[in-house]
Amino acid sequence: MSEQEKQTTIENEGRRGFVAAGVAAAAGLAIAPGVTLLDVAHARPADQPASSKNRWGLLIDSTKCKTGCNDCVNACFTENAIKQGDKETDSQWIRKVELKDLRTGHTASLPMMCQHCAHPPCVDVCPTGASFKRADGIVLVDRHICIGCRYCMMACPYKARSFVHEELHDQNPDVPRGMGCVEACTLCVHKIDRGDGTTACAQACKEGAILFGDLNDPESEISKRLATYASTEVRADLRLDTGVRYQGI
Amino acid sequence: MRIPTIKTMGTWLASLAVVLAVGVSSLAIADGGAKSAKEKAMLEGVKGDKCVMPTEDMRRNHMKYLKHHRDETMHQGIRTTQFSLKGCVECHASPKNNSVIGTNDNFCQGCHAYAAVKLDCFECHSTKPKANAAFHPIAGQAPGLAADMRKDMAAAPQTNAAGAAQ
Ligand code: SF4
Numbered sequence: 153m154s155e156q157e158k159q160t161t162i163e164n165e166g167r168r169g170f171v172a173a174g175v176a177a178a179a180g181l182a183i184a185p186g187v188t189l190l191d192v193a194h195a196r197p198a199d200q201p202a203s204s205k206n207r208w209g210l211l212i213d214s215t216k217c218k219t220g221c222n223d224c225v226n227a228c229f230t231e232n233a234i235k236q237g238d239k240e241t242d243s244q245w246i247r248k249v250e251l252k253d254l255r256t257g258h259t260a261s262l263p264m265m266c267q268h269c270a271h272p273p274c275v276d277v278c279p280t281g282a283s284f285k286r287a288d289g290i291v292l293v294d295r296h297i298c299i300g301c302r303y304c305m306m307a308c309p310y311k312a313r314s315f316v317h318e319e320l321h322d323q324n325p326d327v328p329r330g331m332g333c334v335e336a337c338t339l340c341v342h343k344i345d346r347g348d349g350t351t352a353c354a355q356a357c358k359e360g361a362i363l364f365g366d367l368n369d370p371e372s373e374i375s376k377r378l379a380t381y382a383s384t385e386v387r388a389d390l391r392l393d394t395g396v397r398y399q400g401i
Numbered sequence: 402m403r404i405p406t407i408k409t410m411g412t413w414l415a416s417l418a419v420v421l422a423v424g425v426s427s428l429a430i431a432d433g434g435a436k437s438a439k440e441k442a443m444l445e446g447v448k449g450d451k452c453v454m455p456t457e458d459m460r461r462n463h464m465k466y467l468k469h470h471r472d473e474t475m476h477q478g479i480r481t482t483q484f485s486l487k488g489c490v491e492c493h494a495s496p497k498n499n500s501v502i503g504t505n506d507n508f509c510q511g512c513h514a515y516a517a518v519k520l521d522c523f524e525c526h527s528t529k530p531k532a533n534a535a536f537h538p539i540a541g542q543a544p545g546l547a548a549d550m551r552k553d554m555a556a557a558p559q560t561n562a563a564g565a566a567q
Contacts, residue, residue, distance in 0.1 A: 201477035286478060294475050295525055323527045325487050330525030345478050 196345070207270075207289040207367040208339055209395035210354065211374050211383060214251075214262040216361035222248060224263050227356030231340065233324040243314040243329075245337040246353055251401065260401050263353065263362065266291060266312040266337035267386065268395035274304035274313065283334075289367075289395050290341050295333040304334055309387050312336050339395075367395065442506040446496035453483050463489075467522075486522060491530045500528040 196202070228246045229236050236242070246265040252258070272291045274283045282298035285291050293304075293313075305313045313336040316329060323329050326342040340351040354362040365374030377383075383397040436444070452459050454466070470484035482488050493501050493508035502510040502523050513520040 196478075198480045198482070201473075201479055284476065286476065288478070292475070296471065296475070319524075322529075323525065325490065325527040325529070325531040328525040328527070333525075341478070345480050 196347070198345075202286050202288040202290075202345075204287045204289075205368060207395060208344060209268065209289070209365065209367040209374060209397065210339075210351070211363045211365070211377055211397050211399065212262055213361045213363075213399040214260045215400035216359040217261045217263065217357075218359055219250060219259065219261040221261075221359070223356045223358060224248075224353035224362060227352040228265075228337070231324070231343075231352035232327045232329070232338075233322060234329075235320075241315070241317050243316060243335060245312075245314070245335070262398060262401060264310060264312070264386075265353075265396065266308075266339070267310050267392070268337075268339055270393035270395070272392065273307040273309065273390075277303045277307040279303065286341070288344075290339045290344070291336075292338055292341065293334055293336065295328065295330065295335075298333040300332045300334065302334060308336075309390055309392075439506065439511065443508050443511045445506075446494070447508075448492045452492075453488070486526055487531070490526075490528065494528075494530050499530070502528050 225246050225248060226236075228234070232245060234243050234245065246263050249262055249264045251260045251262070268285075268289055268291050270285075270289065272283070272285055274291065275285055277283075279301060280297050280299055282294045282296075283291070283304050284294060300315065302315055305311075305315060313334050315334050316331050319331045320329055327338070329335060340348070340353075343351060350364045351362070354364040363374050363377065365372040367375060367378070369375055370379075377399075378397065381399055383399045384401055385392070385394045385397055386401075454462070459466075466484040467486055467489075470479075470481075471486070473479040474485070489509070490501050495501070495503075495507050498504070498507070501508050502520070505511045505514045509520060509523070
């Protein structure tokens with residue numbers, strides 16, 4: 153598409169992607185020579201690939217997360233059209249974990265999901281290339297390639313992946329899912345790509361315990377919070393450089 | 402048995418080609434030509450007056466376009482709408498069951514059953530357009546994907562086609 157055509161498309165269309173592109177053009181004004189203010193969370197046009205300029209991540213504050221609250225988990229089920237059953241084998245992209253320090257009795261509650269590692273073990277072990285990390289740091293399974301061997305499930309230190317054992321129906325058109333493949337939290341990649349700038353779990357948390365943002369952008373709220381307060385990677389000893397970090401554990 | 406010479410092989414191949422061509426054209430929904438009841442049923446409820454590429458091209462190459470687009474979307478996050486499977490479903494879902502599969506009168510299933518080609522897409526992908534999907538009580542209406550697709554293709558039909566056809 154030539155630049156001029158693109159411009160016309162932007163003007164002629166009311167669609168979100170191109171509107172977002174227009175906003176990006178406006179937001180991308182230079183604030184000083186060589187310095188631009190680009191609101192990347194809402195910026196990428198539909199025809200542009202994800203870029204390593206961004207690294208999407210979450211900061212989870214377990215001091216805000218309430219024991220017994222399941223709102224983020226339910227939001228994930230709804231967003232991704234995951235049927236909530238009672239079988240042990242049912243898919244689970246996010247789950248609540250309660251921690252208790254046996255010596256002090258201190259408890260903490262936190263949601264656990266794919267940690268979107270910079271060095272993901274699931275990608276290392278996948279024999280087919282189905283497990284991959286997108287340029288912007290989101291770890292995904294390409295179901296067109298996955299053979300369902302489940303090596304990645306064994307490799308994941310966070311038990312973040314699920315295998316779909318049964319035929320599925322009524323999928324969300326934005327979130328294809330089906331029998332015979334491994335799946336996990338996609339960091340709501342379909343929402344990120346359309347410029348929502350957040351995930352279903354972060355939106356659902358009434359306590360504001362989940363913050364979504366760009367770890368590569370020093371001006372993003374998540375980066376500022378990470379720079380100000382101490383945070384931890386779960387199993388930091390594995391040095392996977394996770395995209396999901398925790399506060400208060 | 403007579404060993405086929407190059408010449409007889411050639412003739413044999415030619416007649417095979419004729420048989421195949423006849424087979425395909427009997428299914429072909431000739432533009433402007435008379436449509437069978439089945440073809441009409443399969444096209445019932447299709448939104449808009451033309452597809453994202455000329456019909457003949459789509460009939461032969463839709464799988465290539467879809468595959469090319471699928472890899473770009475999956476691995477790079479490129480989400481243009483022209484060759485999006487979601488877009489196919491949006492336009493071609495039958496008004497009877499709001500789906501592209503289910504009976505041989507449904508668009509995707511009907512043709513695939515005729516051509517005896519297994520259709521795997523819908524083991525994972527939704528068979529229903531987003532706007533009417535009942536799974537998501539709080540989801541708003543999808544912003545006219547079908548209209549977006551036609552605009553996308555008006556903006557960039559050639560580049561996409563050339564890229565995808567290789
Ligand atoms: S289950 Fe699929 S994604 Fe996981 S390792 Fe095997 S092929 Fe790769």
